[in-house]
Amino acid sequence: MLVFTHAECDGHVTPPGHPERVERLRAVEAGLEGLAVERRDCPPGDEAEVLRCHPAGYLARVKLAVPAEGWAQLDGDTFLAPGSHRAAMRAVGGICAAVDAVVAGEAGAAFVAARPPGHHAETAQAMGFCLYGTVAIGAKRALDHHGLARVAVVDFDVHHGNGTQDLLWDEARCLFASSHQRPLFPGTGAPEERGAHGQVLNLPLRAGSDGAAMRAAYERVILPALADWRPDLVLVSAGFDAHAADPLAGLAWQAEDFRWLAAGLWEAAGGRMVSALEGGYDLDALAASVAAYVGEMTRLSA
Numbered sequence: 001m002l003v004f005t006h007a008e009c010d011g012h013v014t015p016p017g018h019p020e021r022v023e024r025l026r027a028v029e030a031g032l033e034g035l036a037v038e039r040r041d042c043p044p045g046d047e048a049e050v051l052r053c054h055p056a057g058y059l060a061r062v063k064l065a066v067p068a069e070g071w072a073q074l075d076g077d078t079f080l081a082p083g084s085h086r087a088a089m090r091a092v093g094g095i096c097a098a099v100d101a102v103v104a105g106e107a108g109a110a111f112v113a114a115r116p117p118g119h120h121a122e123t124a125q126a127m128g129f130c131l132y133g134t135v136a137i138g139a140k141r142a143l144d145h146h147g148l149a150r151v152a153v154v155d156f157d158v159h160h161g162n163g164t165q166d167l168l169w170d171e172a173r174c175l176f177a178s179s180h181q182r183p184l185f186p187g188t189g190a191p192e193e194r195g196a197h198g199q200v201l202n203l204p205l206r207a208g209s210d211g212a213a214m215r216a217a218y219e220r221v222i223l224p225a226l227a228d229w230r231p232d233l234v235l236v237s238a239g240f241d242a243h244a245a246d247p248l249a250g251l252a253w254q255a256e257d258f259r260w261l262a263a264g265l266w267e268a269a270g271g272r273m274v275s276a277l278e279g280g281y282d283l284d285a286l287a288a289s290v291a292a293y294v295g296e297m298t299r300l301s302a
């Protein structure tokens with residue numbers, strides 16, 4: 001089990017009171033404590049990888065907006081600090097290095113503990129704390145650089161991965177399957193949203209629904225779809241904000257539910273799986289959930 005992270009991710013400092021904060025990575029570290037994982041640094045991301053998903057004008061706009069001090073605001077809740085672009089590029093570099101390592105057989109599973117998150121970033125629009133579509137960029141790396149025939153992205157963050165869906169809408173080689181609370185930010189993720197090739201699968205969950213409801217829904221819909229897809233690699237948008245203690249949403253999962261998800265997804269992944277941190281805003285719940293999820297993945301991929 002590989003874990004990719006980088007100190008430059010702490011350069012993405014958000015304004016006081018913002019839930020997507022530097023301390024989240026300290027909570028992730030607390031969750032990883034004692035696990036037998038191999039640590040690697042996220043290399044700096046290559047802009048060419050970003051350009052597989054976002055137009056050059058968008059990348060230029062984000063870089064230009066980076067402030068010399070303080071913050072610049074890109075939307076209602078997405079801020080740039082002086083180190084934000086560098087941090088986001090470490091997230092991009094981390095996912096690409098994780099994909100490379102897993103495709104090369106250096107490990108069966110990898111977890112990218114970087115921030116800012118990525119799954120709300122649309123083609124030319126920063127949104128919901130996200131700048132670049134990290135996991136979609138990883139999927140494109142697997143398809144276009146490594147030449148894999150089929151990949152899948154599973155997004156179990158409590159919010160719909162509207163950005164990933166947007167970036168992969170036309171990508172016939174990639175299944176995108178998302179479970180999320182609905183209605184909730186960002187408002188997308190209806191079952192009728194199926195992608196240009198019917199390869200998008202949205203599974204809304206009702207507010208208040210618990211881990212048992214999640215497990216039933218995954219067993220009924222997402223895990224069979226994943227098995228049918230026979231992906232050469234599974235990427236996971238691993239957001240831990242469906243935890244009952246999370247302040248931004250209203251599902252009622254527990255840390256053990258993330259352990260169950262790790263096992264179910266691992267079985268469907270056929271031995272190659274790359275997960276990347278998305279949400280998770282209660283620090284204790286985040287630490288416990290990461291411990292359960294990465295711990296199970298470490299055990300299974302050993």
Ligand SMILES: [Zn+2]
Binds near residue numbers: 241279280
């Ligand atoms: Zn989220």
